[in-house]
Amino acid sequence: MNYRVIKNNDLFLMTDHHGDIIEGNPQGGLYTKDTRFLSKLELKLNGKRPLLLSSAADENYVARIRLTNEHEETNGVVKLWRESVELIRERFIYGEVLYETISATNFSTKALAFDIEVSFDADFSDMFLVRGFQPADELGRIESRHCDKDGWHAEYAGADGVRRSTRIVWDAEPDEATPEGAVRYAVRLEPKQQRQITFTVIPSVNGEAPVITPKDEALAELKKQYEEWVERCAKVETDSAVLGGLYNRGVQDLRVLLTDFGQGLIPVAGLPWYAVAFGRDSLIAALQMLPIFPEVAKGTLGIMAANQGTELNPWKDEQPGKILHELRNGELARSGQVPFAPYYGSIDSTPLFVLLAAEYSHWTGDTATVEELLPNLERALAWIDQYGDRDGDGWVEYYQESSKGIANQGWKDSADSVVHADGAFAEAPIALIEVQGYVYQAKSRLAPVLAKLGQTEWAARLVEEAERLKAKLDNDFWMADERFYAIALDGDKKQVQSVTSNPGHLLMSGILAPERAEEVASRLVAPDMFSGYGIRTMSTESTGYNPMSYHDGSIWPHDNSLTLLGMSRMGLKAEAATVISGLLRAASRFEYNRLPELFCGYDESVGYPVSYPVACSPQAWAAGTSVSIVQALLGLRPEALQGTVALDPFLPEGIDSLTVRDIPVAAGRLSVSLSRNTRGEGKLQVEVLENTSGCRVIVVDPSADLIPN
Known part of the structure; x- marks a missing residue:
């Protein structure tokens, strides 16, 4: 999989392994209701793309991308020693809102000064357009893009009469921000010091914007939902x-x-x-x-x-x-x-x-x-x-x-x-x-x-x-x-x-x-x-x-x-x-x-x-x-x-035990254990550990269920 994707309910984000949505990956974006509400999302350090260390989305609901800087030197003067800055991008979606926190840590022995730049845009493309469909009729238009000290906003009037908009807010005022969708932070860090900046992306349709939950509360609630899912x-x-x-x-x-x-x-x-x-x-x-x-x-x-x-x-x-x-x-x-x-x-x-x-x-x-x-x-x-x-x-x-x-x-x-x-x-x-x-x-x-x-x-x-x-x-x-x-x-x-x-x-x-x-x-x-x-x-x-x-x-x-x-x-x-x-x-x-x-x-x-x-x-x-x-x-x-x-169970060669608990059946739950006695005949043993279903369990004789493969 050459992309990273996270989703919650009807909102999902697709980026490359760096966590970016760039022109070289034209299908990346933040999508809901078959519309791309974020078509550009790029992180740079001193104007350059950071080096990728790791990119993980193993938890499904949250992605973490670890980056570092390349070496910068001009005429023998070191501006930024290689791998001296660690950047971590952590993002998740909750309540139809995207949260991304960028953490910068100085791992050098000296104080560092560098710029973090984030660029973004929204083209409001229909999913069919993203996939290459060529429309015969006219589409809508982007009516405005503007920026203030608290955030960036773009609005689109669709050919279907629907107004779509994207708003991005940040929790730290940037040193520079433009209506075109670029923000710059001049970062100064002592050794081992860290700075965090959180961006929140809010898509809306016809003015109906989702409720924004505080980031830490949103992440805790999302984690709880997934834990409850696994438990059920x-x-x-x-x-x-x-x-x-x-x-x-x-x-x-x-x-x-x-x-x-x-x-x-x-x-x-x-x-x-x-x-x-x-x-x-x-x-x-x-x-x-x-x-x-x-x-x-x-x-x-x-x-x-x-x-x-x-x-x-x-x-x-x-x-x-x-x-x-x-x-x-x-x-x-x-x-x-x-x-x-x-x-x-x-x-x-x-x-x-x-x-x-x-x-x-x-x-x-x-x-x-x-x-x-x-x-x-x-x-x-x-x-x-x-x-x-x-x-x-x-x-x-x-x-x-x-x-x-x-x-x-x-x-x-x-x-x-x-x-x-x-x-x-x-x-x-x-x-x-x-x-x-x-x-x-x-x-x-x-x-x-x-x-x-x-x-x-x-x-x-x-x-x-x-x-x-x-x-x-x-x-x-x-x-x-x-x-x-x-x-x-x-x-x-x-x-x-x-x-x-x-x-x-x-x-x-x-x-x-x-x-x-x-x-x-x-x-x-x-x-x-x-x-x-x-x-x-x-x-x-x-x-x-x-x-x-x-x-x-x-x-x-x-x-x-x-x-x-x-x-x-x-x-x-x-x-x-x-x-x-x-x-x-x-x-x-x-x-x-x-x-x-x-x-x-x-x-x-x-x-x-x-x-x-x-x-x-x-x-x-x-x-x-x-x-x-x-x-x-x-x-x-x-x-x-x-x-x-x-x-009527069996186990293929190479699997000698399988226990499945809390299978929902009828009005209750069923838990079953299979194990193969590898000493002697290899007979499969079946044990019903729990049965609150109200149904009678019928076990087929497993004596011939050793399956060679």
């Missing part, structure tokens, strides 16, 4: 340092990505480009988070329901009942120059909405939330059957209608992601294989919840519809020569005969017979699909394979995680152990053991996982992968409506 989530103890590090990092990353847009906490897709409500990403991340914080599912379902499609609107790819793809609030979306306020071009968000509601209820036993959502669920299911299935053949398919929308509308949404064996791109309408699994799971899992609510006829109808899907899946999607499923059917109902990771998602849906599940899992861990670090998105033997491709050969942790949940569900432990071991090897080579959004599909002969150049990090469903790994290892499957919790 399930906790992992293991003899695997990588697994423990990956899990702890994932839990922290998920916390930093939570945002409340008015309906409760929801995981935004990822930083820096997708800090927004994002249909499939937010829904899948909330599904992954059920074992640590199921309340997030409620917020996620709430925002999706609040923005459910109501009309036929081709510009936005909207139809009644459809769940959004992406919700933007910037100038371009609000002025109608892009169709993202919200945009509905996603084929999987709608079945995932129903799926999450069902799985949330099975996990928690909360049917009241589902009952409140029944009108939304009914409209979503109607969309699946009517608009999702355009030609009435029983398969849900997509077709782009918006001129500025997305052509491929599954999770692999790049233009080249659905490719025939002859290299031709599939033509829409396209029915993706994994989407059919989502529909099956949504209907079959919602049915028992509806029955519990007294909706027996509706429940029976969903079961019947799901079984019809299951009965016809192989006839249309199974590739006999490959012993695998095609990624999709194209507009002519021809199989798109690429071998990809998409069928792996079927494993968690329940749509596959055991023998088919075994064949799918076996192929996914074969050398053409498994790199040693994870399952590739496309087989090395398929026509479109490219290890550097975004969707045709790369490795996506979340893609692996959904497959892992399915392998666990189907009892395919050897294959699951292979995938988990690979992901852990990859995590051990990334900063902070953090799995990125994706990485390249090269195999282990390279010696390390190869980073993808523009992957989001942290990214919600990549962070959620750590939780899915732990869930798969436990073989954890709550059925709160039935009053049971199933455990």
Whole structure:
């Protein structure tokens, strides 16, 4: 990750490792509501960029950057000896406000005099502009920039009628300040003496500025919030340092990505480009988070329901009942120059909405939330059957209608992601294989919840519809020569005969017979699909394979995680152990053991996982992968409506102990310990340490659960 990013609620800061936003890093900035409220932030010492010593954001909510000076000498006269000044930049975000403190310490043996200069600016660019979009219509303008002894202020009048402003205040009056956004402090320090200067950056929209909390109080409260988050989530103890590090990092990353847009906490897709409500990403991340914080599912379902499609609107790819793809609030979306306020071009968000509601209820036993959502669920299911299935053949398919929308509308949404064996791109309408699994799971899992609510006829109808899907899946999607499923059917109902990771998602849906599940899992861990670090998105033997491709050969942790949940569900432990071991090897080579959004599909002969150049990090469903790994290892499957919790655990080679405490299940908590007796047979021992869920725990006999890898 060649940048540093911190976030709290709907405000995030992206800088380089020095902590600067500079012209050489045009995508850096301070962002909220899809707008860049700070486009320049540079620190200099005596007019020069300091030398970087260290740059850390391991705590997620606070970043610390340590710098020093270079040697300054003119005609033999030393102005500033090298490494005599230490500069520390500490920044955090609280209450939609950015705080940055610069600490300067004299580590020389003599008194020093030097200048600290900070430059800043705000261009109020829409996120789409930052990412390279070229608008056809005029944009707004910056109306003013001015400076006084207390701070700097800039104001922008948007084409969408919204006024946006940035104010920067400082706690020490500078020796010089300009309206262009430059302040200078003449610093004089005795040996070991330190001076601190704090800048506070306050973005506002239509004059509604956030409340400014005193810095020390804000940092203490922020730290407390993160400590409470960790305490509330399930906790992992293991003899695997990588697994423990990956899990702890994932839990922290998920916390930093939570945002409340008015309906409760929801995981935004990822930083820096997708800090927004994002249909499939937010829904899948909330599904992954059920074992640590199921309340997030409620917020996620709430925002999706609040923005459910109501009309036929081709510009936005909207139809009644459809769940959004992406919700933007910037100038371009609000002025109608892009169709993202919200945009509905996603084929999987709608079945995932129903799926999450069902799985949330099975996990928690909360049917009241589902009952409140029944009108939304009914409209979503109607969309699946009517608009999702355009030609009435029983398969849900997509077709782009918006001129500025997305052509491929599954999770692999790049233009080249659905490719025939002859290299031709599939033509829409396209029915993706994994989407059919989502529909099956949504209907079959919602049915028992509806029955519990007294909706027996509706429940029976969903079961019947799901079984019809299951009965016809192989006839249309199974590739006999490959012993695998095609990624999709194209507009002519021809199989798109690429071998990809998409069928792996079927494993968690329940749509596959055991023998088919075994064949799918076996192929996914074969050398053409498994790199040693994870399952590739496309087989090395398929026509479109490219290890550097975004969707045709790369490795996506979340893609692996959904497959892992399915392998666990189907009892395919050897294959699951292979995938988990690979992901852990990859995590051990990334900063902070953090799995990125994706990485390249090269195999282990390279010696390390190869980073993808523009992957989001942290990214919600990549962070959620750590939780899915732990869930798969436990073989954890709550059925709160039935009053049971199933455990079918295993441990891959190299992990001999795993304890997971405070898993939220039904009305209480569950704590479980796995340990392998390495003396003798290596039998796995399972101990339920605590169970206040009110559910009966069913432990599958683990006597054969030593999985060689």
